[in-house]
Amino acid sequence: MTTAEVNGRPRDLPEDGRCLADWIRDDLGLTGTKIPCGSGHCGGCSVLLDGRPVLSCSTPAVVHEDGRITTVEGLAARQDPLLRSFVEHGAAQCGYCTAGMLVAARAYLDECGGAAPDEAGARRALSGNVCRCTGYTAIVAAVLAAGRECSGA
Amino acid sequence: MLSRAAPRRVLRPRSVEEAAAVLADLPAAEVLGGGTVALPDWRRRGAPEFAVHLGAVVEPRRLGSRECGALVTLDELTRDARVPTALRQAAASVGGPAVRAMATVGGNVVAVRPGCVAVALLAVGAVGEGRDRGAPGESATFSLDDLFDSTDRLLLSTHWQSTTESAFAKLAVRSAGGPNVVSVAIGRTADTRAIAIGGPGTRPHRVAAAESDWGEGASAADVARAAAVGALVADDVTATARYRRAAVETLVRRLITTIEEGG
Ligand SMILES: Cc1cc2nc3c(=O)[nH]c(=O)nc-3n(C[C@H](O)[C@H](O)[C@H](O)COP(=O)(O)OP(=O)(O)OC[C@H]3O[C@@H](n4cnc5c(N)ncnc54)[C@H](O)[C@@H]3O)c2cc1C
Ligand code: FES
Ligand code: FES
Numbered sequence: 001m002t003t004a005e006v007n008g009r010p011r012d013l014p015e016d017g018r019c020l021a022d023w024i025r026d027d028l029g030l031t032g033t034k035i036p037c038g039s040g041h042c043g044g045c046s047v048l049l050d051g052r053p054v055l056s057c058s059t060p061a062v063v064h065e066d067g068r069i070t071t072v073e074g075l076a077a078r079q080d081p082l083l084r085s086f087v088e089h090g091a092a093q094c095g096y097c098t099a100g101m102l103v104a105a106r107a108y109l110d111e112c113g114g115a116a117p118d119e120a121g122a123r124r125a126l127s128g129n130v131c132r133c134t135g136y137t138a139i140v141a142a143v144l145a146a147g148r149e150c151s152g153a
Numbered sequence: 154m155l156s157r158a159a160p161r162r163v164l165r166p167r168s169v170e171e172a173a174a175v176l177a178d179l180p181a182a183e184v185l186g187g188g189t190v191a192l193p194d195w196r197r198r199g200a201p202e203f204a205v206h207l208g209a210v211v212e213p214r215r216l217g218s219r220e221c222g223a224l225v226t227l228d229e230l231t232r233d234a235r236v237p238t239a240l241r242q243a244a245a246s247v248g249g250p251a252v253r254a255m256a257t258v259g260g261n262v263v264a265v266r267p268g269c270v271a272v273a274l275l276a277v278g279a280v281g282e283g284r285d286r287g288a289p290g291e292s293a294t295f296s297l298d299d300l301f302d303s304t305d306r307l308l309l310s311t312h313w314q315s316t317t318e319s320a321f322a323k324l325a326v327r328s329a330g331g332p333n334v335v336s337v338a339i340g341r342t343a344d345t346r347a348i349a350i351g352g353p354g355t356r357p358h359r360v361a362a363a364e365s366d367w368g369e370g371a372s373a374a375d376v377a378r379a380a381a382v383g384a385l386v387a388d389d390v391t392a393t394a395r396y397r398r399a400a401v402e403t404l405v406r407r408l409i410t411t412i413e414e415g416g
Contacts, residue, residue, distance in 0.1 A: 015162065016162065017161070017162065019159065019188075038196055040193050040248075043249060043251055046251050052254040054255050055255060058187075058189045060160075060163050060188065060206070062163045063163060063165065063206045063208050104250065125250060129249065
């Protein structure tokens, strides 16, 4: 049996070719990750794999032996400032896109490496994530505020 | 509810020889790159019983100034200053960060939907190296055209001969994931000129007449007009063929001007 680490815990990968999203949701019960489109076009299913955002609807779980996967539950468990910032900025309405937005935003802030994020960079980082409700302004504001908090700027 | 169609097993060979043998033994098994085209397809149309992933094989991961492995991701391509500019620009134009972190060069060439990196590879005169599923024991060299939409070849890497000045540009409805209107790449060495066109509904192709005009010193505007005439483009819901030709003309003119002005 091969394993991957999910939110810091080693987990047995499935033997069949189910996608990462189905494994995370159905086998591990981590239903924070959504599958809004199932076709690679919305970014809503994004999780972090070794620190990079990937579309969990579009990759089989089994090929990620020894991968380090972080879902939105993992961000919540370490009280990522992005979550509070999204609440404070009203950056979610229906919430369907939110897990993917948070994960993509975390990857971006990590890439900033402690430097303050900028709006163009944040928009580029979120360019693969679709939100049908909020119009992005609040989401980008929430990411920038959390980034300033993390960088101490 | 979404269909849960998935292969019964994803095989992960440890060497090229093993991969080639598995593919010869299981003719219906599908090679898997990053999965950004394959998994949504499986969901729509049903998955093969077996898929083969090359993640444990070294060769398709190599990346250098004249070589790009089939399993190199588009994100890796954008970050490597050794590869020709057109390849980096084409890779950077695909999807958002999560797509680029997964999508591979091999998948871009074979799936050609719409094959932005494949267009750039055509412009730098690349060929593919791999195995024919009918003759798994022998290395084979393929033209890119032989690889487009092929199900009977295993692509391991792409190679180009000389360092080329190159550039890529595309017109799309939206930057990350919106339908493409057209993509264009050009490449120049001391004695060759290449202009490649791609986009929805067309296989990436070169426009020979425009290339020879460029080689004979025609102006950027004249070469661009010839490229627009020679481009094989189609009407679809995103754009008319006429609009696509106009886009080809503009993009080719801009790219040639950029290269000739040393930009
Ligand atoms: C939101 C979004 C936006 C996109 N935008 C663009 C765009 O602008 N331009 C663009 O070109 N593409 C775009 N794509 C399409 C896609 O992501 C790329 O073409 C990608 O490079 C495909 O690679 P992959 O590794 O994911 O392929 P996979 O899905 O793994 O494979 C695709 C096909 O290629 C075959 N294959 C893969 N590797 C090999 C190999 N080594 N040997 C033989 N056969 C192989 C598979 O059998 C399969 O049939 C987009 C996709 C999404 C989801
Ligand atoms: S559910 Fe994966 S990209 Fe939409
Ligand atoms: S909050 Fe509804 S899709 Fe983004």
